[in-house]
Amino acid sequence: MPSLKDLKNRIGSVKNTRKITKAMQMVAAAKLRRAQEAAEAARPYAERMNAVMSSLAAGVGKAENAPKLLAGNGRDQVHLLVVMTAERGLCGGFNSTIVRLARQRISELLAQGKTVKILTVGKKGREQLKRDYTANFVGHVDLSDVKRVGYVNAQNIAREVLAAFEAGECDVVTIFYNRFQSVISQIPTALQVIPAMFEGGAANALYDYEPSEEAILADLLPRGVATQIFTALLENGASEQGARMSAMDNATRNAGDMINRLTIQYNRSRQAAITKELIEIISGAEAL
């Protein structure tokens, strides 16, 4: 049975914890709004880009000399997995769900006898994957100094990925991130960026192309990769804040429950101590 003083200290420390989690929740809520706005602002570009590329791809994709970024280089031996996670923890299952999905994919690929290379974005993913797959690591992108993810960051990652692809160091590139569904639900997603995959892809309107269709496509595909990575980074950012917000909300509520329980225990002990003293006095008086 803990002493009264211990209980009081416990209650004090849980109260402090509750203050911290509450503050973190509020910060996450503010950041989430900003992250959502950023994701919203980026949507028109990504959507148009996708629409144009898919209509172009539908026209050119079947040609024999289609760009390698679209058609692949004819092999699927070496897989590069770009795993995007957060730089910080305390956001519930956010990092673990991505890592779990990536891990699942890695073991599938390894079972098929493929070579797997891993590029991580964000410290948490690297820490978790490094334990099992140190040999497969080819790089890490550190975004811990970046306050606000910009297109430049996505471009840098895209450049690295494209360079690896062009040098023949990888054949298939897949990115892993959490798609933002709502504050309480983020969906871990694997998206193959090279060779590019497009939804739909019906050639709608007839366009004049200037310069040629092929030249435009060749120019657009690298940009498309950067755009997809950028979208993923933004979705990930929003998901992270959403996950942190709900995790901290839970933590705050738990701390509240804990304080209530401890307070009851504290009061009972205090009552018990008083009762005990009274009994002692009374029985002492009766004995006389």
Add this chain to the structure above:
Amino acid sequence: MAGTLQFDLVSPERRLASVAASEVQIPGADGDLTAMEGHSPTITTLRPGILRAVSAEGTKAYVVTGGFAEISATGVSVLAERAVPLDELTPVTLDALVADACEAAAVNSDKDAADKAVADLTAMRVAAGL
């Protein structure tokens, strides 16, 4: 005055403009072109240059680098890699753009294209009067 067409200028990070314009001058990769209402549907890539949109509120100019424009009879959407309103352009930002292009030229395998981008930017500096 001829009819208007919907002009959208978006960069990966934000939407810069969405107005009804009467004409849009686009720095296409194969040369400048002006889109007006009823233009035949065209998709063109952009070279670094100045994009002007003439609307009821006057002419707005933007500096764009790379990207592409999708022109249809009723609208123009420009997807620029980077876009800055011309009034906000300072020698510093332009220098940064040129530096980026030079850096890209250093690593790019397609030397001609990269050099052209640098030259385009330098020409743009003159055009912008900086």
